[in-house]
Amino acid sequence: MEDDAHGVHDYLTDPRNADILVSVNGELKKRDEAVVSVFDSGYILGDGVWEGLRVMDGGIAFLPEHLKRLWAGAKALDMDIGLTKEALTARLTDCLKANGMEDGVHIRLMVTRGIKKTPYQGPRFTITQPTIVIIPEYKSPVPEIVETGVTLFTVHVRRTGPAEQDQKLNSHSKLNCVLACIQADKAGADEALMLDPLGFVATCNSTHFFIVREGEVWTSPPEYCLGGITRANIIKVCREAGIPVFEKRFSLFDVYSADEAFITGTFAGVTPVREVDGRSIELIDGPVSQKIREAYKALQARSLTPIA
Incomplete structure (x- = not known):
């Protein structure tokens, strides 16, 4: 490593x-x-x-x-x-x-x-x-990270709206996310949690963020985050598995009291979150997160374009 x-x-x-x-x-x-x-x-x-x-x-x-x-x-x-x-x-x-x-x-x-x-x-x-x-x-993710989970820190750097730079654009210019990453690093966290202009949870600096509350999976609306491929597929597997999933605005109040939380991305798939701003998440890699991870892996395996 x-x-x-x-x-x-x-x-x-x-x-x-x-x-x-x-x-x-x-x-x-x-x-x-x-x-x-x-x-x-x-x-x-x-x-x-x-x-x-x-x-x-x-x-x-x-x-x-x-x-x-x-x-x-x-x-x-x-x-x-x-x-x-x-x-x-x-x-x-x-x-x-x-x-x-x-x-x-x-x-x-x-x-x-x-x-x-x-x-x-x-x-x-x-x-x-x-x-x-x-x-x-x-590149293979470190397996122990799934067991221990990652830590997040809410940064002051906000996700901008389309009037400034549309967050759906996966451009080489990532200074907004780099500044967020730096602040999280300085705080000793693994990843930055970023808010939208009104203070609702948007996304992380390089991954997407989900919480689980009473069996429901919540993630932010798409306006202030990248159109993530993994994000969309997590929503898809939730619906296929009958897990209630919502794209909705929610605040840090909802995050701190969540039952489970996880982040998603192309590299590591589904990774549990153990702590946000010093508040421990109740279940690290809880049952809903585990079910979603396995369903995502199965979908991933079905999606392959052969190296012909």
Whole structure:
């Protein structure tokens, strides 16, 4: 495990990652040689969109949903990715096959607007096609985290509305979340819990947040959080399993007295929360959370796009 890491993004160190091949605009590069220009829009401005993908049992989980979100984000930025979804899928699978990867892999897929002729924000100064980078790494969550749960700290940094920056946009510019992460780190917590402009619970800095109260599962409305793939699938499996699930506004009062709480994300799936702002959650990985985790794993297994 990384010495300076903690929380839901902890992962087991794998020596194979030293020799991975990274796809940079379709060319496979050794890890130390995988570079982009200092004039790239992503480096200069955070101008781009990205996806995190999970590889398991010879396939990529929920790939159509991730590509749909990627294309929607690119359209919001008025950016042409320059490839079809089929061509990008082929590039993903080619990269995985070149690395011999079939299981226990996390991919960071990044698309920026491309290289600028000068460091300026205007898209008209872009002189190349988009930069597309695929970084696959062997990453498995630390199993003990499910047993112990993670801690959250409510930060002062708020999730903005669409008038400022629409939170549905999974952009390279994540400064809002980075500042929240820093404040949580300084407070000794694993993840930041972020509120909406009116003070209701919105989401975490890099995961989505759910609570369980008297058998009901609550999560925030979608207006102030990323359109999470895992989030949507958790809601789906709850409905399929007959577990009452609601997208509704709720406050920290409701969180502190919750029976169970958990966070969700592509990397670790469903992770229990043991403490929020120093208040202990009554049940760590309680029965509802366990049922949801198992149902999500089953759905995940059915969702795989084979690495053909």
